[in-house]
């Protein structure tokens with residue numbers, strides 16, 4: 001499930017922020033727009049003024065600025081203190097953070113060939129920059145001095161955690177290795193960074209390159225009206241007016257598998273999805289996966305771990321691969337029995353229809369939908385009118401209001417990177433400003449698959465001022481058509497609530513230091529706020545608040 005995304009490259013997420021301005025182009029030159037805090041309402045990114053030409057110089061200047069800041073900390077002649085070392089490190093790289101968050105936010109949600117190419121060009125530079133910080137021995141020695149003896153420092157719990165997180169990050173980045181090990185690690189990081197990027201780029205290309213074009217109306221058999229209308233729209237957009245286009249974006253792909261009576265077309269569309277990156281073409285990911293796996297093993301072992309899983313899990317609540325397998329195996333026994341039971345039920349349906357074939361993966365959704373209609377007289381298409389996107393979002397906001405006293409006000413004066421993006425100001429129960437919240441809900445060719453949350457600016461207290469976050473949710477939900485608004489499936493409704501739970505985690509952040517802000521928590525904890533939120537989606541008293549038929553206004557029965 002790719003519902004959550006952090007903008008990170010290595011340990012960069014732990015690094016943010018200083019408002020000093022030491023190098024780079026002067027105002028008016030490309031990149032300069034990133035040089036100071038944005039002069040927009042709430043300091044939101046001025047998407048209407050940022051040009052592609054701004055990114056490269058801003059990245060280069062941002063790395064240069066942070067390098068100078070790091071050198072100043074490392075070469076400080078005063079004895080290391082929490083302030084002159086840990087806080088100074090935490091506040092470094094403010095310009096780099098500003099441009100990175102905008103650039104990588106767009107790379108996921110609204111990319112194009114130029115952004116993809118620049119990301120590939122920057123990848124080795126950012127990897128090297130990151131290693132230059134985390135393999136800086138003078139800097140580490142200062143952190144280690146603080147870490148090894150905190151007596152008399154009177155660190156608060158938050159300060160101790162920040163210091164300890166940085167210490168661990170340096171150790172996990174290889175600072176204790178001999179010189180040859182460090183050199184090899186730099187090379188591995190550079191390659192991993194490039195390969196991971198390439199993997200994602202290939203996947204996006206494979207997703208966008210595939211189209212199932214239908215020109216024979218009979219091949220639409222079984223599909224609901226709304227699904228057909230959306231496919232006609234997609235065809236129009238693809239220059240195939242009068243035909244119907246289905247693709248690999250979920251709102252197009254899933255209903256086809258759920259409703260199409262054409263088994264051979266279901267198979268075609270299903271395989272297109274699962275063969276992405278495995279078509280022996282220029283977007284093939286097989287060798288890339290192989291290389292990534294090998295490099296990860298090598299890196300883990302270089303750092304003293306048995307496997308990549310050991311390396312990753314050490315910093316998560318699960319701690320060890322054994323714990324992960326223990327949980328998975330417990331679930332597996334029950335899940336397998338249940339899946340077999342369901343498969344047998346679906347096979348019965350196939351046999352009853354006289355279908356002389358064995359249930360295959362591309363039949364599952366289709367017959368599951370039939371079974372649901374048979375068993376519960378419940379047709380997902382009949383439910384969708386109760387889940388208009390705007391109503392669901394209103395439901396999410398209402399729940400946040402009832403639980404946490406938050407209020408949401410739509411803003412029309414905030415620059416956005418695409419006309420479909422909407423912006424809200426979030427205020428606390430006492431009316432004080434809490435966050436800016438962007439929503440970007442519909443699939444586009446420049447958007448990665450899935451749904452996620454991240455931020456254009458994190459929360460922190462800087463110079464006594466509580467800087468509030470700019471949080472966003474991005475998704476790939478069912479588009480409106482010319483005649484109907486966006487009507488969501490149950491799964492989509494749950495995802496809207498889920499992602500909003502992540503957004504809340506970011507919005508409600510109230511820490512001092514950037515390195516501990518928002519969702520900077522173990523990966524297996526980060527799903528807690530989102531899962532709590534998604535449980536509210538279908539509670540009867542919550543449904544009453546938002547699940548109204550978009551035409552009649554009637555509350556869901």
Ligand SMILES: [Zn+2]
Nearest residue numbers: 003004527530
């Ligand atoms: Zn999640």
